[in-house]
Amino acid sequence: MTAALELRDVAQHFGQLKAVDGVSFSVAAGARHAVIGPNGAGKSTLFALIAGTRAATAGAVMLDGEDVSGVPEHRRATLGIVRTFQHSSLFLASTVLENVLLAAQRHAGLSWSMLRPLSRRAALLDGAHDLLQRVGLDERHGARAGALSHGERRQLEVAVALACRPRVLLLDEPAAGMSPAETARFSRLVTELPAEVTVLLVEHDLDVVFGLADTVTVLHLGRHLLTGSPTEVQASSEVQTAYLGAVDSSELFPEAPT
Template sequence: MTDRTHDHSALLQLRNVSRHFGSFRALDEVSLTVRAGARHAIIGPNGAGKSTLFGLISGTLPVTAGSILLDGKDVTRLPVYRRVGLGVAATFQHSSLFLRESVLENVLLALLRRPGVGLGGLRRVAARPQAIAQAHALLDQVGLPTRHELAAAELSHGERRQLEVAVALATDPRLLLLDEPAAGMSPAETARLTALLAALPGEVTVLLVEHDLDMVFELADTVTVMHLGRHLMTGAPDEVRASAAVQSAYLGTTEVPS
């Protein structure tokens, strides 16, 4: 059902979203708008509710209260695969790659866009020259043009994250969700990933949860700060860096880069 009050500049809207675990309120009435084409980051100290919020948006966690709209359509109760069908793709902190399969095969499986497909399906799609060309183009886009024959298990940590982005892009997403994409990366790997995400086409909206604040302030055009399960502020990077409330929230945890 489409909401007639939908903000047409927004791709994603959260309205008073809460998530409770028993009596613990991990998220408490969070409202958030992500505009189409944005590079939007969610930050906050440990325990702020960032990963819980990511789970609600991606569909891996159910909401306790509130609603989630994607392009005006209520997706609050939709399972993950239905959200994928509407253009939501997510990469998570823990790799979901097929480590025994080749880099190319991982992308081909994603191109099938069908959950639970077996290798029989993979062989069928691999026989299509157009699919092979698409997969190679995606690997080139993420900086892995010469790694296609390797098993995914043979890639470095940073290369696996690059492959995860290629797999996500293979589903032709409108909204790309990234959960701690720079976790465990070297500075050089983080720089490559940041450049990759910055170069994605404007029709792909990027929403990332990230601890690496240097990466956030280099990449994001909009930053949301969470604190103790609540929305603290959303604004341009310079506004967030200058906020006394944000500085206070991070006090004793980490510094907000100047």
């Protein structure tokens, strides 16, 4: 079986700085795959390279066995690589519903439609309301995105991404700033995603990572260190050294609550 997503020696150099330095790993179709690593490991840059926000200096990004390295960001989104952003990036002056509709109408092939009002497109509206229901935001559908709380914005991020009908969903620190209740709801949401949606997430909250992920990739200083099951990763001394240069595993995941 081909991997849903495969990275082959992907690199991004900013002059001397090698933010991502020849990273290769593959993400199985339907996987819940997490990328972790200390600050500066190159996780966010890697996401930008996969989504096409930045063009890789070298290497190839393969979607279902096809090279999409030269495909611009908006085309990758229509092909099914959809990302959320670490710092919420929404349409703040628009309503919650409109945020979802913008994504949904694009992927329903309606975004060039100029005459029939959106309010008369029942299927599109129903779909958007369903999505908002799933992330728990439907009662806020008329609010401006700019008026949402931090946690609500993260939920809306996920709804917008899901409205793009992703094949590979890239979640960039989705749980950052969420309350425990919101995090729990979010974890449930990801677990309940259809099996054919492949999820790749970058996350600091290692409770979330080890609760959700079936595979974990560790990056360190822009390089690929290890890909394996959560147990393998937790047991790896290499990972421990990379994180802290320490052997004491209690310090390995400082952000994890004890």
